[in-house]
Amino acid sequence: MYRYDEFDARFVAERTAQFKDQVERRLRGELTEEEFRPLRLMNGLYLQLHAYMLRVAVPYGVLSSRQMRQLAMIAERFDKGYGHFTTRQNIQYNWPRLEDVPLILEALAEVEMHAIQTSGNCIRNVTTDQYAGVAADEIEDPRPHCELLRQWSSLHPEFSFLPRKFKIAVTGAPFDRAAVKVHDIGLRMHRNEQGLPGFEVIVGGGLGRTPMVGKTIRGFLPADELLPYVTAIMRVYNRFGRRDNKYKARIKILVHEIGVDAFSELVEAEFAKGDHGEAIELAAAEVARIEAYFAPPAYEALAEKDPAHLAHLFENKAFARWVRHNVAQHKVPGYSIANISLKPTGGIPGDATADEMRLVADLAERYSFAEIRVAHEQNLVLPDVATRDLWALWQALDAAGLATPNLNLVSDIIACPGMDYCALATARSIPIAQAISRRFADLSRQEDVGDLHINISGCINACGHHHVAHLGILGLEKKGVESYQITLGGSADENAAIGQLIGPGFAAHEIVDAVEAVVRVYLDGRRGQEERFLDFFRRVGVKHFKEAIYATA
Amino acid sequence: MPLLKNGEWILDTWRFYADDQPIPSARPKIVTLARLQGDDGEFLFHCGCNLGVRLESHEKVEELEPWLERLQLIALVFPKFVDGRAFSSAAMLRGHYGFKGEIRAVGNVLVDQYPFMRRVGFDAFEVEPGRAQDSWKKARIGIGLAYQYDDTSEAEATAVWRARRGVRPALAAE
Structure with missing residues (x-):
């Protein structure tokens, strides 16, 4: 993975020292909360319902064991013993004290981490496929370009006061695990006819109050032209994006209002103005330098099939189930990608205790070249596990309660923090996720239902990505009472779609029954198990569900 | 208004004239884009002294193209510090147009934005009176x-x- 050189280290150290000074001025009363606000936001520090919340950037979701241990230390020493992994592949601490924040930032800097640009109207942490570099279906590893974008966007002088926040996602694989079509800029890698890698550039996707699937403005952009082209997009957005209404300030509104053709023309005109020779040359040299850090680890030459592994699969049903759901195909024979679900039955999606973080760090060190990924589904991934080690890994995870075999099943729920933490929330999310998870605790039943993604947001800002869930739940407040709407048919992959509302909302005590009713409609109507929930929905439409659900109510 | 230029506090010799103010002939002056584009616009260049223009954040630098070579100063307005459009205006003036004159930040500019402003090409800063001038000089450290x-x-x-x-x-x- 990427390692800081002297410049990266100095860059973060300077910012940490600067923010320490700002916090001290705030504590001494030299800065008012109003003056302090933009400064703390630049460093990922939010003021939430009950306390400050610090959001730490995990660049494109890649962590080392050493970093994970430091995150555990921070959780233990400065929080209540746990952290929360988010849909942005980051980690949040919900209970830091303001006076401790400089110490936390120093502890992060020690392991080459920071909280810069995890909030504010700037380019946020770049996200990518959690299987980047190891996915069997990958064209090329997107991480060098993610790192290039991370550096380039760090304290960008022109783009740190944008109309609104800005999120870039990159995928190097045709099967999109990074939800690039619902980001401000989505980059999908392709190869051109000469075999050179480049990016399809998708702009104006997003969730929030106005969900939209992004539109392609360039089918193929040579990879080395990425920065000048993204600069052109950012400049058009910075100059023409709306600033009169923060709910209409995201780039998706600009693209929607002027039309994708007009937007594309503005970008191409801006791009055509400059001579990008120097930019291309510097970026190419930088990518080459970064690529060396992402060279594949020292894989052993292993056979594709391991006899002992196959025997364990045959003998132990629980292990076989975990492998079936939580293990994905690796590009190197004899290796596997192991997902660690942070969604135990009745648990809080994405939460991990300090002990769990340390265990994952240890297991990564033992079995996965000391590397861990954070998935936007709020799970963790050990990307490089020899298939023959899966058995030992599973036993260790299982003993710690970290082997829930539910990836992509009903209980693999994405949920925002909701009213339990968030100042914007209008309803609780976590207790709903926990209740659904308990209702569907029976794994055989979950397996029977198959692929069904449930996402829950506690307000219309949609941090829980409910719009792109197969079954989305949106918590609202109606006359002081929580009300939960259900949307169906959303999807975050390369065929991204926004879910459709099935009808009036349900009370908190009704929503789990309603979810079960939706599942029942599917089970009753599907053409066998091979017709997945999403396929079924696309065949029968929202009306079918609407009639079935509300007729029985 | 205190003016920070090239890291030093200096006496500002320029003066801004709003559209309803009469313009004296001999002193460096800053006018609005509307005035520059008006009937008397061309005349402003013929009074033998330096001319600058003030661009509001919604006004585009492309509008200045006809006069860029003859302008000594462009003042870019920050109506609120969160309105970052002037960052792009400055970057375009220095980048695309190769503008060599003074680019001045005016309005609600925060000391914490100073490093960003320097880096897109601002070289002069009108600071609201009462703002700690010391902290503005220290802000250079942030670059x-x-x-x-x-x-x-x-x-x-x-x-x-x-x-x-x-x-x-x-x-x-x-």
């Missing part, structure tokens, strides 16, 4: 390192990607 290849504050920030290659831009050939 340090820059990853961006198109940084225009070469003298004050280390361009990381160039430094990594060991290339000093003007001496690349040697």
